[in-house]
Amino acid sequence: MKKVGIEVSLAIAEAAKLARVEVVSAYPITPQTHIVEHLAELVADGELEAAYLNVESEHSALSACVGAAAAGARTFTSTSAQGLELMHEILFIASSLRLPIVMVLVNRALSAPLSIWGDHSDVMAARDCGWIMLFCENGQEAVDSVIMAYRIGEDRRVLLPVAVNIDGFTLSHVIEPVEFPDQELVDSFLPPYKPLFTLNPERPVTMGAYGMPEIYTEAKYAQEMAILNSKAVIKEVMEEFGKVFKRNYRVVETYNLENSELAFLALGSINENIKTAIDILKAKGTNVGLISLRLYRPFPSEELLEVLKNVKRLMVVERAMPQGATNSPLFNELSAFAFHNGLNIIMENYIAGLGGRDVDPQEFVNIALNPFKKDGKLNYKIIGVRE
Amino acid sequence: MAKPMEKYTWRDLNVGCVIDEPGSSLEYKTGDWRNLLPVTDYSKCTKCGLCWLFCPDNAMKPKDDGFFGPDLDYCKGCGICAQECKFAAIQMVEDKK
Numbered sequence: 369m370k371k372v373g374i375e376v377s378l379a380i381a382e383a384a385k386l387a388r389v390e391v392v393s394a395y396p397i398t399p400q401t402h403i404v405e406h407l408a409e410l411v412a413d414g415e416l417e418a419a420y421l422n423v424e425s426e427h428s429a430l431s432a433c434v435g436a437a438a439a440g441a442r443t444f445t446s447t448s449a450q451g452l453e454l455m456h457e458i459l460f461i462a463s464s465l466r467l468p469i470v471m472v473l474v475n476r477a478l479s480a481p482l483s484i485w486g487d488h489s490d491v492m493a494a495r496d497c498g499w500i501m502l503f504c505e506n507g508q509e510a511v512d513s514v515i516m517a518y519r520i521g522e523d524r525r526v527l528l529p530v531a532v533n534i535d536g537f538t539l540s541h542v543i544e545p546v547e548f549p550d551q552e553l554v555d556s557f558l559p560p561y562k563p564l565f566t567l568n569p570e571r572p573v574t575m576g577a578y579g580m581p582e583i584y585t586e587a588k589y590a591q592e593m594a595i596l597n598s599k600a601v602i603k604e605v606m607e608e609f610g611k612v613f614k615r616n617y618r619v620v621e622t623y624n625l626e627n628s629e630l631a632f633l634a635l636g637s638i639n640e641n642i643k644t645a646i647d648i649l650k651a652k653g654t655n656v657g658l659i660s661l662r663l664y665r666p667f668p669s670e671e672l673l674e675v676l677k678n679v680k681r682l683m684v685v686e687r688a689m690p691q692g693a694t695n696s697p698l699f700n701e702l703s704a705f706a707f708h709n710g711l712n713i714i715m716e717n718y719i720a721g722l723g724g725r726d727v728d729p730q731e732f733v734n735i736a737l738n739p740f741k742k743d744g745k746l747n748y749k750i751i752g753v754r755e
Numbered sequence: 756m757a758k759p760m761e762k763y764t765w766r767d768l769n770v771g772c773v774i775d776e777p778g779s780s781l782e783y784k785t786g787d788w789r790n791l792l793p794v795t796d797y798s799k800c801t802k803c804g805l806c807w808l809f810c811p812d813n814a815m816k817p818k819d820d821g822f823f824g825p826d827l828d829y830c831k832g833c834g835i836c837a838q839e840c841k842f843a844a845i846q847m848v849e850d851k852k
Contacts, residue, residue, distance in 0.1 A: 466771035527770055565773045574774035580783075582760040587772050590765040 371545040376507035376534065377402035379546045380446075380472055383514040385416045386554045387470075389444040390561075391436035393421040395429045397451040398484045399536035400474040404446055426451035430458040430469075437467035438575055440566040442518060445469065448536060449476035449490045456494060462529045463498030464591055465575055468521030468561070469529040470514060471499075475636065475687075476536040477723040485724020486536035487687040488635065492697040498591060500530040500598055501665040503635045507544035509662075510534045512615060515554060519605050522561050526598040533664075535637040537724065549613050557612050599666045617662060620671040624650065625657030629680040630736065633659040635698065638685060638721055645732035656736050667701070673709060681714045683735055687721040695747050716740045717748035727751060785812065789832035792850035793825050799844035806836035806845060 374382075380403050384392070392411065394404040410416040419436075423429045426447050437443045447455060452473060462469050475491055477483040495501065500520060504510040510532065517530035534540055565573050579587050603619060610616035623639075624646050625631055632642045639660045649656050659675055659682075661668065676682070686696040693700060699717040706713055718735060720727045731751050740749040760783070769775060793806075793815075800822055806815045807823050814829040815836050825836075837845040 464771065564770055565775065571775070572777050575771060577772060577774050579772060580760060583763060583768070583772075586763060586765040586768060590768050593765065
């Protein structure tokens with residue numbers, strides 16, 4: 369298969385087409401816009417047989433997806449930042465009704481100040497909504513993840529919505545080499561969606577009924593079991609994807625970690641910058657590794673423990689502020705994880721790339737060579753902040 | 756529901772808590788929420804049926820004699836029937852059950 373140069377947003381729309389989505393409902397917002405524009409074109413040109421629903425807000429966009437998925441359609445949406453926040457209450461409904469909607473979340477900073485640029489404040493504000501969450505480092509991963517997302521979400525053992533995170537602009541708006549899988553291969557990997565329950569007058573069911581105190585706890589426990597158990601299916605799907613399409617993915621990826629006791633850990637496309645820094649460090653004789661969480665929800669605990677077993681110092685890089693918490697969101701979770709698993713690791717919290725601020729690989733070289741020491745004021749270091 | 760709600764474990768629930776048994780809400784008796792009881796003065800009642808039309812729980816039922824009376828399994832004592840009665844035939848009184 370040959371690679372083509374294509375803007376990642378357009379490639380994602382093409383991936384949704386390859387997945388034969390039946391309903392697209394979205395509201396345009398920068399930097400997600402090119403994805404839904406291209407999907408609208410594909411539908412209008414008759415290249416994609418799908419209903420494209422024009423709605424008046426993101427709240428309606430996801431609500432329409434909930435309805436379409438409940439009726440049994442393979443459903444796609446995409447949003448960013450404020451759009452995700454406007455969807456917020458429906459995020460929980462999609463996951464607790466167990467509807468396998470796929471959303472490409474083009475990560476962008478939340479207002480205020482108004483910013484259209486990338487960071488992870490949007491996803492971190494929605495990280496615990498019961499959705500499966502994948503993070504992508506490049507355009508090929510984004511395309512492949514959209515296809516895998518449907519296969520994972522629609523699996524009868526899972527039945528959960530999946531958010532595929534890609535960084536706004538640094539990923540969404542760049543032209544990258546992408547290898548598109550053949551439609552026949554995608555069709556064999558991803559058969560049509562066969563819902564367990566649908567809204568159909570021939571067999572009436574109630575979805576979203578009232579849950580009395582006698583039943584609510586059991587309902588939430590059942591949902592928790594579903595997302596925890598989904599990890600085995602996610603790994604199975606990634607493995608099968610590798611066999612069919614010859615590109616291999618793991619829920620936790622590493623780079624140069626084999627002989628290093630020092631490692632970075634981050635989410636998304638910033639990992640490519642960190643890899644560049646690691647190569648620079650290696651050329652200078654310092655071995656530093658990278659741990660990249662492709663899967664963020666469910667949290668890949670066992671896999672992370674495995675890769676952390678030789679790590680003595682962990683530099684966690686995040687594109688989100690603590691907002692009054694002790695540390696940034698992923699760092700807090702990792703701290704608790706390390707404590708409860710008895711890991712003896714020095715952990716440092718770095719915040720970078722807020723609101724689209726560029727992060728030069730040299731910054732990561734500096735971090736690796738000059739560890740942040742808590743100065744009594746902050747529990748973390750914001751890279752490049754002018755004080 | 757085949758058994759009382761408090762007997763269900765998480766494994767017994769359908770995916771997404773879908774209810775695939777139409778009419779199962781009948782098994783949940785809302786009558787024990789009631790503090791006030793609708794009492795009809797049948798000398799004022801004209802059998803117009805507004806109480807039956809407005810009852811949100813379909814708990815005001817037509818009787819064989821053409822009058823209407825509450826189904827105490829489901830009547831929550833909300834008082835909408837008394838509010839809507841054009842002839843002030845229904846009074847809400849304390850339910851000393």
